[in-house]
Amino acid sequence: MAGIGFMGRVHSFAWKNAASLFGTDDIDLVAVAGGPDDSEEAVRSFARRWGWSTPVYRVQDLIDAPVDVIDVCTPNDSHEFISVAALRAGRHVLCEKPMSNSLGGAERMAAAASAAAERGVHASIGFVYRRVPAVTLAKQLMDQGELGDVLLVSARFLQDVRLDPHRPDTWRASKKVAGSGVIGDLGAHLVDLVAHLTGEMPTMSSTMTAPYPRRGAHDPAVLSSETEDIAVCSGSLASGALVEMRMSRVAVSRKVDLGIDVYGSRGRISFELQRPGELVFVQGADGLQGVVERTILVTERTHPYQEMWWEPGQPVGYGSAHVHQVGDFAAAIRAGRAPTPSFEDGLRVQRVLERMIVDGQG
Ligand SMILES: NC(=O)c1ccc[n+]([C@@H]2O[C@H](COP(=O)([O-])OP(=O)(O)OC[C@H]3O[C@@H](n4cnc5c(N)ncnc54)[C@H](O)[C@@H]3O)[C@@H](O)[C@H]2O)c1
Structure with a gap:
């Protein structure tokens, strides 16, 4: 390694x-x-x-x-x-x-x-x-067609790691080393998740900003930030579904707030990393039946990867x-x-x- x-x-x-x-x-x-x-x-x-x-x-x-x-x-x-x-x-x-x-x-x-x-x-x-079990389960449900046609994917990855303008920067602030800021750092995960879950690579455009372009300038030992910290991106899949992504490294109080919602013609799945053992699975029913929403605790032996772990009810x-x-x-x-x-x-x-x-x- x-x-x-x-x-x-x-x-x-x-x-x-x-x-x-x-x-x-x-x-x-x-x-x-x-x-x-x-x-x-x-x-x-x-x-x-x-x-x-x-x-x-x-x-x-x-x-x-x-x-x-x-x-x-x-x-x-x-x-x-x-x-x-x-x-x-x-x-x-x-x-x-x-x-x-x-x-x-x-x-x-x-x-x-x-x-x-x-x-x-x-x-x-x-x-x-x-390979978070709830995401793997989401993929299985989508592959089985449980959501119907995908219409909208909304994904976010928000952190506050670079919020303190006095905190010394690392290689992540260097364009030469990192290549980009939040887009490569956090956006890479979102693009892969969208592609993995839907089976289609999104085409995206973006708006981005670096709120502290001269952060640390009071201290010559600290790098000036050369890379973006916030990006809002939108686009689509070949199927016509729309995709939106928000990512930030300066979002107050957000630590590792990764979340994804996939809205289909018949259902929705929602996942957030801060509740790693849960997958929300909603089926929009017709007429009097209304909406059926389930929070699946992804810890059963039959769920992805769970057989090798602990007893049911203990999320990984x-x-x-x-x-x-x-x-x-x-x-x-x-x-x-x-x-x-x-x-x-x-x-x-x-x-x-x-x-x-x-x-x-x-
Ligand atoms: N999948 C994830 O959840 C996740 C999370 C964080 C980082 N990452 C990725 O992992 C990689 C490393 O990130 P990190 O947070 O561990 O960084 P880090 O700064 O904590 O650690 C990097 C390590 O690599 C060493 N290093 C630097 N140049 C090297 C070289 N030429 N040869 C050998 N070692 C070298 C550094 O000395 C340091 O030990 C990055 O590409 C980052 O995008 C992925």
Whole structure:
């Protein structure tokens, strides 16, 4: 695994637990690499804490290590070189979203993945919210036609992480490293969710703003923000359904407020991450029967992924979705199948994001 930050911790948790929960014994946490700003001690202590046998200090050492899979948990500008080098070396790749900090980078990654696939080497992109059990159930209901024709999808992802103008910025505020702001950071998840649930890639336009364009200017050590923090996007699916998305990193009191409503001709589903174990499923009936609304507690043994977890009634959330992600990835690799979503799926999302960014820049 490359990267020992937030995603490094989450993916380590996932790999560590996937073997037990999926009931396999063939996942070994071999080597972990930090970035240029991580001290050797930081990498060593991360490896000790999370159970990686070998801390390494250069990404090349990771690629040369005797591993089957490389998991890319680094900032967006390094996804391309790590993934492409790993695929060329015959390592399967799981890479965090957004696929790259540029459309060109995503195209080169997809081309490398397509060449690797001919040698039986596979790549997948980490759109983890697909694997929250309630979202997986929503997908099953939609695939069964329970909503009828999709008419409107409304999605939001709101946070307040960049609200404090005095808080030092990270690579997320750098256009060069991140590629974009909230659109790549949070919008990537929304575009994937819409595409995954409906089976269609949306065409979107956007308006965006950076409310603190010179944040931190009082302190030269703090970066000025170069990337957008709020975006409001609208568009449609090929079927004619309309799509709206709102995303913000400066929404007061919103922590990880991810939500999606899908309105069909016969029903609606609504999901919000702050209630990860619940899926609202509404069927609009005719005449006297009125509307039938159910909140499904997605914790029954028969629900997606629940068999491996706790007793019914105990919901699982964000960390568990990452366990599902790496467990599904490993199962596909083990079976010689291409894991999903593929780098080609990641590229399709990146094309939508690119259009949103260019459009938002006006
Ligand atoms: N799926 C999700 O829910 C989710 C959530 C947050 C972040 N992400 C994505 O995960 C990726 C990492 O984000 P994060 O929040 O963990 O960032 P972070 O800043 O917390 O951690 C990044 C880590 O990568 C290391 N690094 C930097 N350059 C490197 C290089 N060239 N080689 C090896 N390591 C390098 C850094 O030193 C740090 O250890 C980003 O692409 C981000 O968009 C996904």
